[in-house]
Amino acid sequence: MKTAAPSPKTERNFFQDVHEVVRLIPTGRVSTYGAIAHYLGARHGARMVGYALIAAAPALGLENVPAQRVVNRNGLLTGRHHFATPTAMQEALEAEGVRVENDQVVEFKKLFWDPATELE
DNA sequence: ACAGTGACCTTGT
């Protein structure tokens, strides 16, 4: 299951772009779905960004995509449940120096990395 | 083909 078959009709270009941006996120930094979606052009529907991360999930072989650095607007690790383990996301973030408390990134506002602003 | 769900965000009341 899980879209293992790339559908040509579905422009996975969007996913590819998401992968690029997520990969460009510096270590110890975090970004948001809305920022990425906005940087890609417009509101693709921030939800699609999340889906793109699922499509980019390490389980598919894209371990180069640090989805752990991508959180929601609240800085909450909404997708931790989608990781191999419920703590994998938090563990990974803490391993990079990002303090996570109660599934929430501490000083998220400071660690926030906006492609449209940083990369411009 | 239809309906429901989903790692969300923005706007309106």
Add this chain to the structure above:
DNA sequence: GACAAGGCCACTG
């Protein structure tokens, strides 16, 4: 300021 609803696009059943 808080709560509610809508919107975006894609995937699954």
